[in-house]
Amino acid sequence: MKNNYLRLCAIQEKIYNLNHARCILNWDQATTMSVYGNNARSQSLAEISSSIHELITAKKIKKLIDSSQTEDLNELELANLREIKNEWLMTHALPKKLIAAGHLSQLKCEFEWRKQREKNDWKGFLKNFKNVVKHSREEAKILSNTLGISPYDALIQRYDPGLKSKEIDKLFVQIKNWLPKITSQICEKQKKIKLVKIRKNLDIKTQKNLCMEIIKLLGFDFDRGRLDESIHPFCGGVKEDIRITTRFNKNRFLHSLFASIHETGHARYEQNLPRVLYNQPVSKARSMSIHESQSLFFEKQIGCNPSFIRRISPIIKRYFDFDPELDQVDFFSLINSVQPSYIRVDADEVTYPAHIIVRYEIEKNLINGSIEPEDIPSLWDEKMIEYLDISTKGNYKDGVLQDIHWPGGQFGYFPCYTLGAIYAAQWFHFASQEIENIDQVIFSGDLEIIFEWLNKNIWSNGSKYETPDLTKKACKGEILDVKYFRNHIENRYFM
């Protein structure tokens, strides 16, 4: 007998079907929607979110969860119940009014941020942002009480269930130890290489065709997804119809290409989530850190790998009509060039963690209440100087105002990027141990055996295992360890 559990599943099915609408509407908003379509769209999204919230937090749910615990459930069903319970814990305690007010403050802050950023207007931004912080702190406090963890840790649960800032601290402290020195060593080494840039432009349509050819090579399934254009590259839609986007710029085709490769990592994870209990929480992606580990595996471990670059260079040259100029181009050095810079999304993989640590240290203290929004710019400048030796004093535009996450209230997300990079390096290490001559496999262009490793160890597990278990199963008992990331950096840039 598992009637209570099955009733929970039926509710989850409804949530899944409503969430489908939300995902497609969000994708449409970012790619297709008309200029004046936003008001009606926001109303519709709010209505659907409200319906989902009601389904998750209905009074009967607690009872159903409690009674399901003693029912006759198999391992997968128990994992599903655990995920249902987590979702309920993260939602039921938050008053609907607080969520709505928080969402409204985020919408306003985000909307005005788009212009304030261009104008370097920190003061204007601060006014709205204080409201966002206020609501996020309230939510964090309530969740902190429910879960018995710190307010910031409570927000992390939204993106990486089970993760605590104590663990992040341990990992990041190691990175901080070697990052500044390694960065300057790499920069010193790369100074000696004379970079030949590609001068010829590639029109958008040709760029799109190039992207499509390369991501097909990486297994993107165009019968279950699409590639479109948007202002910021993202992976959206639903797992049955996953929609990645990239941004095209005539003279920066490598950007659109590597953004496509990155999003393909997200897409393949979604396209290969378990088909069993497919509309239940246990079949969702495990966490945003694991999600980023897939995009970064595709982008950094495979895409920027010298063997892969050797593989795709002739393809790229074909799209440039074999322009002899390209024979002079050292694609590997061009793609893997390292340089401290202001903008996170444009940063190379070596300096990227510094950007994340700056944000992580600030947002942790901000949510836990030891600093105030006013304190951010000077802290930002201080830390950028310490980790990357560049100053952002007075330059809010290329500093605190560069990201959408904070105006959008997504506190706790940033660490996932760097955790993802560490995971990706670790997956690659353990995959290499199982796959003979992995560089040769990558050069061959037939990467199926690598995808099989990812599918077996990551994709097909969905949320069946909690993250440390998932990691241990994939990595012969080891948990996440920064050394694999450091080894990867040293191998790539010093060998």
Next chain:
Amino acid sequence: MKNNYLRLCAIQEKIYNLNHARCILNWDQATTMSVYGNNARSQSLAEISSSIHELITAKKIKKLIDSSQTEDLNELELANLREIKNEWLMTHALPKKLIAAGHLSQLKCEFEWRKQREKNDWKGFLKNFKNVVKHSREEAKILSNTLGISPYDALIQRYDPGLKSKEIDKLFVQIKNWLPKITSQICEKQKKIKLVKIRKNLDIKTQKNLCMEIIKLLGFDFDRGRLDESIHPFCGGVKEDIRITTRFNKNRFLHSLFASIHETGHARYEQNLPRVLYNQPVSKARSMSIHESQSLFFEKQIGCNPSFIRRISPIIKRYFDFDPELDQVDFFSLINSVQPSYIRVDADEVTYPAHIIVRYEIEKNLINGSIEPEDIPSLWDEKMIEYLDISTKGNYKDGVLQDIHWPGGQFGYFPCYTLGAIYAAQWFHFASQEIENIDQVIFSGDLEIIFEWLNKNIWSNGSKYETPDLTKKACKGEILDVKYFRNHIENRYFM
């Protein structure tokens, strides 16, 4: 005090917001969705439809409607209440199970029809179609009891509230009287014109640009809508972001152009519906007949008008790089050529009503139970011979299998097309009386004064007035009259 009424309005707002999702998901399904995205999409659409159905038919609604009747409502609010009540009447009596079973039988029939049509497979189609008819008859019977009208009339209410088949009969009998003779007279006359066809192809992108230029001339607002491509042209999306589609074929640019013009009529109606009570039923388009009257006003009254064709001919020639061949083309005769044919959607405006009358006479008897699905092909053939003098014996593909409406269970829709054509001619007649030298206005390309007439008399009224009142207000007290349509035909083809 109008608390009950306001509670109804709040429910309608929820319905409006959920329906937004349904409309965008439907549009996406027809234009963008991936090959394997259909299953998840159908589940999501079913869930949203089910939520809407629950909102409309909740137990409290009857009480709220009854109590609202005695509240202090103004004219517009009373009209809104009337529309809310109509919607409730049309929905609450139908068991959710019957709707779901009907919908399932339609999905199956429609899905298999796509292949059966190509294979001329009437027998295969009949098997599924019987199920569709069975469910539609059941629904019609229930609604017939609720509304106290015939089963077929009950289904008409879905598309044209208030309309009865008795009125349609009166109009169609007149058309049948003169249509066969007038058709053969026009054909005889047109035989003498030697049509010069356009041999040069126009690539899809250029066709799209041409369509966009022309529909901008017709006031399509691209800040509140889009033009895309789909297999069948349609007008979808939501009124804040209306999305028309056309179908492109390299050597048939006039088809994509006139389909775009047609859909622009639908779009402008939606784009200009009232902003007051915008999310309430009273601000919806009045009916599908009135909707078709707008598309046909744009396509036939304006688009095919000799003055408009004189206006756009130079534009068309510009897209053909002023190919001298086009100087030989008589665009008016090419666009307004009349010929009895098998396919409704390709028919000219003179023979079009015959296609509708064939379908109307059959579906009326089918739903009312005096004929069975098996009887359709021979009746179809008989009527096609009688009205258009062409036989479809054994040719199901170009006969009964050509339309999606019946497999989709849309019985009662077909009359709207021809009613729309009659309305369109009548609007044009009365607009001409108020607008000095309307042909000159059309040739000038500045049609604002005509759009103002439509806006004042049709668009901005939404569903405030019932259809006969809407008509009388626009037409100096007259109700719908076929003579305007006949005059239009005679003016266009015999002058």
